[in-house]
Amino acid sequence: MTGSTPTPDLHLTDKRHRDPAGFGAVVVEGSRHGMAVVSIERLGKRYGRRRAVDGVSFEVNEREVVGLLGPNGSGKTTILRILTGYLRPSEGTVRIDGFDVVRDGHQARALIGYVPENAPLYGHMRVN
Numbered sequence: 001m002t003g004s005t006p007t008p009d010l011h012l013t014d015k016r017h018r019d020p021a022g023f024g025a026v027v028v029e030g031s032r033h034g035m036a037v038v039s040i041e042r043l044g045k046r047y048g049r050r051r052a053v054d055g056v057s058f059e060v061n062e063r064e065v066v067g068l069l070g071p072n073g074s075g076k077t078t079i080l081r082i083l084t085g086y087l088r089p090s091e092g093t094v095r096i097d098g099f100d101v102v103r104d105g106h107q108a109r110a111l112i113g114y115v116p117e118n119a120p121l122y123g124h125m126r127v128n
Contacts, residue, residue, distance in 0.1 A: 035098070036061050038083070043092035045078050052078045055092075077117075084114040 036059035045053040053075040060066050068076045081087040083094055085105050094101045099108040 036095075037097050039093075039095040040079070040083070041093045043079065043082065043094060044090050045075070045082060045087065046090045053082075053089075057092075080114065080116075084112060085109045086114075 038060035040059070041057050043053055043056040044051065056075070056079060058066075068079060070076050078087065082089050083096070083101065085101050085108060088102060096108040096111050099111070101108045
């Protein structure tokens with residue numbers, strides 16, 4: 001794994017807590033408006049012997065805005081791909097509004113939208 005694991009950046013209140021993983025990031029707790037709409041617990045992804053994501057956990061509640069920050073190669077895109085069902089995690093759980101993205105993938109994907117940096121379109125298909 002190159003770089004450090006990305007951490008959620010929840011700048012919503014002044015209640016700050018040090019990241020227990022020791023990456024130097026500060027997680028700022030937001031107000032709780034209800035149950036978590038996104039819940040990630042001990043998420044891991046391996047490609048052979050290489051760990052792209054290692055033990056990432058966080059929640060996003062209703063009306064919270066979250067930024068996933070980290071250096072290149074730290075696993076941000078991998079986390080988003082797992083969150084949206086494009087990749088299966090090697091370990092851990094990801095839930096969207098209570099639906100597990102692996103077990104209940106269809107229901108979870110029906111609740112989210114994702115526009116990747118490079119849209120997966122065919123080059124020969126053009127709009128005139």
